[in-house]
Amino acid sequence: MSKSRSVDGKWPWVFVLPTFLGVLAFYLWPLLKTMYDSFTETGPFGGATWVGAANYSQLIGDSEVYRAIVNTVVYTAIVLLGIPIAVLFASLLNRPGLKGAMVYRTLFFLPYVAMPTAISLVWRIIYNGEYGVLNQALGVIGIDGPSWITEEWFALVAVALLGLWMSIGFNMIVLSAGLKGIPSELYEAASLDGAGSAQQFRSITVPLLTPSIFFLSVITTIAGFQLFDQLFALLGPTNPVMPKTQSLVFLFYDAAFVGNERGYAAAVAVLILAVVGLLTLFQFRFQRRWVTYD
Amino acid sequence: MRISSVVAGVVLAALALTGCGGNSGSAGDAGVPDDPAKVKGDLTYAIWDVNQQPAMQEIVKAFNQKYPDVKVSISLATFDQYFTKLKTQGSSDNLPDVFWMNGPNFQLFAANKQLGTLEGLTEAKQVDPANYPKALNELYTLDGKQYGVPKDFDTIALWYNKKLFADAKVEPPTAEWTWADYKAAAVKLKAALGPKGIWATGDSLGNQANLYPAMLSNGGYVIKDGKSGYGDPKSVEALQFWSDLVKGGFTPNAAQNAETRSQERFFDGKAAMMWNGNWVVSAALKSPHKNDLTVVPLPKAPNGGRKTVIHGIANVMSAKSKNPEAAAAFLAFLGGKDAALIQAKAGAANPAFTGTQTDFVNSAPQYNLKTYIEAAEQYAEPYPVSKDTGVWNKLEIDELVPALGGPKPMSEVAPQIATKMDEALGKEKK
Amino acid sequence: MTKRADQQRLGSNRLAHVILVIGSLAMMFPFLWQLKLAFSSNAEIQAVPPDLLPKGLEWTNFTEVFERLPFLDQFWVSVAVTLGRTVGQLVLCSMAGYAFARMSFRFKGLMLALILSILMVPSQVYLIPQYQIIQQLGWLNTIQGIIAPGVFSAFGTFLMMQFFKTIPAELEEAARLDGCNPWQTFWKVVLPVAKPGLISLAIITVLASWADLLWPLVVTSSPNEMPLAVGLATLSGYQGSISPGVMMAAALMAMAPILILFVVLQRRVVEGIAFSGLK
Known part of the structure; x- marks a missing residue:
């Protein structure tokens, strides 16, 4: 077809302009405005004054920022554990001839589609220090559990475990797509050579999944740096442990919309x-090396 | 097409944003014309307590009988978001015409010229400060000018659960109790009720209900002449009193409080006593143990002192209201006796208007609510505030309260808070 | 696949089932526990040790949700916001995506690059100015305020563009020769063929809008004008306490529509997310 025709006339603008103007007003302009604002100081009732790099030097000297970064790293490290777990489950799920695979898939995926703010309330009660079922279970094996969502570090672990639980379904979907790309001849050849399931998993499944695993690691890390919903909903914005557990995004929200x-x-x-x-x-x-479009 | 008008609106708004600001004339200190029929316009009235919304609606109805041409719409926000929202509205000259104000936020709004003064109303005798407790008038006065019409007030007293005291065979509290008695009772209560999962005290370790009354009773102070009182030895002693109660396992610590507010423990029958304000009355009346509860004055400090802070919400009006006459008329009405009586009968808040509290006291006769009124008359001190109270309130919540019951003695923790607070106070003066 | 390999793999499927059952129980437990708590009295919830099964069905938690919280108002806000955003995105993104995939016009490359550039920017960066725009428009605490920025989507545009590129151009050529203008071609010929792409985009947008917290949290403050996600996250801001059982009942009802949608449209949801996840 001839792409260079100009018969389209005004039509392209009808199609493109609503989105382009919206993006311009609601995204591109705000992007520039935020850049500009970061060099100003706003009074409690508006009125911005140019302060140069003062906000950035405050940022560098702010122990809360460092703590938020540390929290993010700890959170991300824990959520990353969801990838090996998902590799195990996804490869079991994709075994040929496995009955009920669709049922399993539904169950594993449920946490990912559940509303984070709603399911966080459930976890809040599971984690409750006095009557929560988690501590009662720990009590059975003789451990006196902490008050999970109000104590330093424990609260962060609690948020991260929730994040881990929510991530597994999504991880499995990405990994399943990766698994489908592995030619079954490889497994057949391996079984002819007498390799057992465990060995096949080690020498075929995992190496050929590394692209998906790497992709998930990056996605998970990026999402980790944007942690907000679970933190806000599980701990509650006025939780005294929040200053020691907050993420960069919470810090941002707090400065922008609470501290003004x-x-x-x-x-x-x-x-x-x-x-x-x-x-x-x-x-x-690195994406060219490991993402396959189909 | 709707979408394109949305887009156009957005673009216009984006352009408008680059040049914002612009001062409209001050409409603040308006009086009210003598003829109510002449007052016209639409008003927004912002509040934060859903429990009080019905009473506020009734007040609006009563107001409209006198001023039929003023339409008041009530706007409700949750407390957590209320002041944030007001600040952003203030920054675009969009404050509600009349709204609730509290002590910690008042000076910030007044000093930034967001509020209308009461001068016009007081000169015209439409509002008379003599009708309200002096401490509340002072709380809402800055640089000699009063901005807020006190709406209600609260003081602090000691609540206890008669049945739990009887179960534990502990003598119930009296008006003559001292801190030592409080602690001794806590020891006995813990021994008897602790195994059942019931706390001796359900104190929430809040600044208003626990810390300030103790510090003031003991002869300490929170803020004086722009300096923090957290380093004062008398204040430190008072904080140590709370810290010891937490350390001994008589009072839940900050973390335990964050999970279940101690006030809820008390009303669930899971704590035997607590210091708290009259704002909990409506919660008490909903409690399954409501008939076991009652109130006595706070225990006295070792030196025999007994103080409470008095705080209250005030109604204020925006300095930039588009209908200043109607706003002033509504504000005057809110400050009047009729509005006070409506509130009192609803039992939602204890009205500030002198002489109207009887209805509030009678709304729950079993609780001896007179204690709160007497506290206000006899031993109440103004709620401590500064120009930007929120900054050091945050220090109290983030650093002081979590340290109660911790390994460090208050003689170490509190002076550090004082240093940081003084730093914050120093910045305010700039 | 050879018979031997097949048999070997089938044989060990039993172990696979054991592991998968344990895993799905761990995934399901919070939902089951929530169901149990929603039907339990406060005393049962706080009982130590807990009973694994509810003593009876306590419906009061559900009735109390409607008495204590503006649940219905919030539910309708959520529905309106989700519908508004989804329909808006479907229309706008497919239009723009189609133009970028099929038409030629000045500044096409530049415009596409500008739109795609925002894909890499975390949403917080836009938040304050977006908020200020909504405030200027007087749209705080309104449904259009919650919807507005979300109807414009770089991701949706990209997704639809990619999709249109996979559709053979012959259909459109034929329509054009029949005398259809580009709008008619798009509406009558292209969109019907693009259904799978539209469904993917719709599913992703519905899931995201229903769950979205930060933006609506910022632009709403009245309890009866906020969507459910914000209402649930700010329960602690209410005066007077909300008991755990009521919270569970509210959370259950809030996520029920999405869970039902997921179970019914399961395959499409999974495909849609896989498609978009691997953008």
Whole structure:
């Protein structure tokens, strides 16, 4: 077909402009505005003054920022454990001739589609220090469990376990797509050579899944740096443990919409942009090697 | 097409944003014309307590009998978001015409010229400060000008569960109790009720209900002449009193409080006593143990002192209301006796208007609510505030309360808070 | 596949089932526990040790949800927001995606690059100015305020563009020769063929809108004008306590529509997410 025709006339604008103008007003302009705002200080009732890099030097000196980064790293490390777990389940699920695979898939995927704020309330009660079922189970084996969602570090682990639980379904979907790409001849050849299931898993499944695993690691890390929903809903915004458990995004939200320090919040947003930008760059740099479009 | 008008609106708004600001004339200190029929306009009235919404609606209805041409719509937000929302509304000159204000936020709004003064109303005798407790008038006065019409007030007293005391065979509290008695009772209560999962005290370790009354009773202070009182030895002693109660396992610590508010433990019959304000009355009346509860004055400090803070919500009006006359008329009505009586009968809040509290006291005769009124008259001190109270309130919540019952003595923790608080107070003066 | 290999693999499927059953129980437990708690009295919930099965069906938690919380208001806000965003995205993204896939016009490359550039930016970066725009429009605490930025989607545009590229162009050529203008071609010929792509986009948008927290949290503050996700997350802001059983009942009803949708459309949801996850 001839792409260079100009018969389209005005039509392309009818199709493109609504989205383009919307993106311009609601995304591109805000992006620039946030960059600009990060160099200003806002009063409690508006009125911005240019302060140069003052917000950034405050950012560098703010122990809460470092703590938020540490929290994010710990959170992400725990959620990353969901990948090996999902590899195990996905490869079992994709065994040929397995009955009820669809039922399993539904069950494993349920946490991913559940509303995070709703399911967080359930976990809040499971984690309850006094009557929560988790501590009661620990009590059976003689462990006196902590007050999970109000004690330092435990609260972070509690949030991360919730994140892990929610991530497994999504991980499995991505991994299943990867598994389907592995030619079954490989397994046949291996069984003819006398390799058992465990050995096949080690020498065929895992190596050929590394692209998907790597992809998931990057996605999980990026999502980890954007932690907000589970943190907010599980712990509650006024939880006294929050200053020691918060993520960068919570710090941003708190500065922007509770403390009303818009300029400083904008600087935090730019920091998040930088971190996520680096991770995305990293992903794109390597993506050609391991993502297959089909 | 709807979408394209949305887009156009968005683009316009985006353009408008680049040049915002612009001051409209001050409409603040307006009086009310003598003829109510001449007052017209639409008003927004912002509040944060859903429990009080019905009473507020009734007040609006009564107001409309006198001013039929003013339409008041009530806007409700949860407390957590209320002041954040007000600040952003203030930054675009969109504050509600009349709204609830509290002590910690008042000076920030007044100093930034967001509020209308009461001068016009007081000169015209439409609001008379003499009708309200002096401490509340002071709370809402900045640089000699009063901005808020006190709506209600609360003080602190000691609640206890008669049945739990009887079960534990402990003598119930009296008006003559001291801190030592409180602690001794806690020891006995814990021994008798602890195994059943019941706490001796359900104190929430809040600044208003627990920390301030103790510090003031003991002869300490929270803030004086722009300096923090957390380093004062008398204040430290008072904080140590709470810290010891937490350490001994008589009172839940900050983490335990965060999971289940101690007030809820008390009303669930899971704690035997607590210091708390009259704002819990409606919760008490909903409790399954409501008939076992009652109130006595706070215990006295070792030096025999007994103090409570008095705080209350005030109604204020925006400095930039588009209908200043109607706003002033509504504000004056909210400050009047009729509005106070409506509130009192609803039992939702203890009205600030002198002489109207009887209805509130009678709304729950079994609780001896007179204690709260007497506290206000006899031994109440103004709620401590500064220009930006929120900053050091955050220090109290984030650093002081979690340290209660911790390994460090208060003589170490509290002076550190004082240093940080002084730093914050120093910044306010700039 | 040879018979021997087949048999070997089938043989060990029993072990696979054991592991998968344990795994799915771990996945399911919070849902089952929630179901149990929603039907339990407060005393049962706080009992130590807990009973694994409820003593009876306690419906009061559900009735109390409607008495204590503006649940119905919030439910309708959620429905309206989800519908508004989804329909908006389907229309706008498919239009823009189609133009980028099939038409030629000035600045096409630049516009596409600008739109796609926002894919890499975390949403927080836009949040404050977006909020200020909504505020200027007077749309705080309104459904259109919650919907507005979310109807424009770089991701949706990209997804639809990719999809249209896979559709053979002959159909459109034929329509054009029949005298259809581009709008008619798009509406009558292209969209019907694009159904699978539209369904994927719809599913992803519905899931995301129903769950979305941060944006609606920022632009709403009145309990009866916020969607369910915000209402549940800010329960602690209510004066007077909400008991755990009531919370569970509210959470259950809030996520029920999505869970039902998922179970009914399961295969499509999984495909849709796989398709978009591997963008």
